[in-house]
Amino acid sequence: MHAYLADLLAARAPDLPPTLPGGARLSVAGEGLLLIEPAVPALDLFLSCGIHGNETAPVELVDRLLADLLDGRLGAGARLLLAFGNPPALRCGERYLDDDLNRLFGKPAEQTGEGPAAQRSRELERAATAFFAQSGSRPRLHYDLHTAIRGSAIEKFAIYPFPHEAPFDLVEIARLAACGIEAVLLQSKPSPTFSYFTRRHGGAHGFTLELGRARPFGDNGSVDLSALEAELRRLVTGELRRHQVAPPQLFTVSREIIKTSEDFRLHLADSVENFTALPQGSLLAEDGEQRWVVTEEDARIVFPNPKVKPGLRAGLVVVPVRH
Numbered sequence: 390m391h392a393y394l395a396d397l398l399a400a401r402a403p404d405l406p407p408t409l410p411g412g413a414r415l416s417v418a419g420e421g422l423l424l425i426e427p428a429v430p431a432l433d434l435f436l437s438c439g440i441h442g443n444e445t446a447p448v449e450l451v452d453r454l455l456a457d458l459l460d461g462r463l464g465a466g467a468r469l470l471l472a473f474g475n476p477p478a479l480r481c482g483e484r485y486l487d488d489d490l491n492r493l494f495g496k497p498a499e500q501t502g503e504g505p506a507a508q509r510s511r512e513l514e515r516a517a518t519a520f521f522a523q524s525g526s527r528p529r530l531h532y533d534l535h536t537a538i539r540g541s542a543i544e545k546f547a548i549y550p551f552p553h554e555a556p557f558d559l560v561e562i563a564r565l566a567a568c569g570i571e572a573v574l575l576q577s578k579p580s581p582t583f584s585y586f587t588r589r590h591g592g593a594h595g596f597t598l599e600l601g602r603a604r605p606f607g608d609n610g611s612v613d614l615s616a617l618e619a620e621l622r623r624l625v626t627g628e629l630r631r632h633q634v635a636p637p638q639l640f641t642v643s644r645e646i647i648k649t650s651e652d653f654r655l656h657l658a659d660s661v662e663n664f665t666a667l668p669q670g671s672l673l674a675e676d677g678e679q680r681w682v683v684t685e686e687d688a689r690i691v692f693p694n695p696k697v698k699p700g701l702r703a704g705l706v707v708v709p710v711r712h
């Protein structure tokens with residue numbers, strides 16, 4: 390772990406130079422928020438990590454990129470916003486403290502309240518909005534880097550937030566494949582997530598990336614992020630490739646299972662992994678009178694979690710896109 394992250398986790402003030410060795414300006418845009426501005430950027434790249442405080446592999450990855458930018462081993466040819474999303478939760482190694490940050494984006498204060506997570510989500514929204522407001526005609530990318538609670542039959546996958554009237558972008562899906570992302574889930578409705586927010590309100594290609602399983606700092610050696618890191622390093626230097634690679638598996642999100650009360654029961658063992666097949670006709674979940682029966686052919690479960698707060702997503706039912 391390098392100095393900036395160590396200071397952030399220890400709640401010490403950062404000790405940063407005003408410029409990088411190559412001349413790009415460096416400024417602090419808030420706690421865990423760094424803005425890097427070269428004179429003539431080729432693209433605008435926002436990397437966020439640690440939105441969930443126990444998801445450390447992406448935090449270590451961004452820490453490495455930042456350390457190389459600071460000592461000049463990596464030159465900034467892109468305008469960059471780096472966000473370590475939830476410092477208090479990172480300090481505790483918890484997914485979240487008062488509320489799940491990634492369920493608060495784009496929501497009005499009447500729905501989120503004024504707790505620390507709600508305030509942080511608004512600070513992150515402001516930073517992202519201000520960042521992309523200065524992008525002009527430059528390409529805009531946001532990768533929100535996560536890891537999953539459960540094991541997964543597909544280790545590295547991405548969520549493509551609902552793009553409304555825009556088509557799913559095949560160049561950006563190919564970029565994800567070049568990053569080692571094996572599957573992309575195409576969302577069919579809006580979400581209260583950071584990547585949906587930057588897509589909707591920042592005009593960015595926003596994606597959530599799931600990079601293996603959530604583990605503590607220093608325990609992430611088993612997940613291979615080398616292809617992602619190589620592409621991020623290219624993007625940071627300002628190189629925007631059009632990748633010609635085999636496409637990842639595509640899934641559409643058929644349904645979101647929303648827990649409505651504490652009576653919610655998910656009929657899946659805790660050991661069931663992401664992308665496990667769901668037998669057609671089986672009872673997936675119940676909540677009082679409501680029953681979720683698997684109607685889809687070839688359905689899989691992603692992010693099953695019966696412990697979420699009522700009102701939140703307790704799982705996604707996804708189906709493969711037939712080519």
Ligand SMILES: O=C(O)CCC(=O)N[C@@H](CCC(=O)O)C(=O)O
Binds near residue numbers: 492539580597692
């Ligand atoms: O493994 C899990 O159940 C959750 C892992 C995680 O934090 N995933 C993100 C996905 C965000 C999205 O749908 O774009 C989340 O749940 O916030």
Ligand SMILES: [Zn+2]
Binds near residue numbers: 440441444535536
């Ligand atoms: Zn997460």
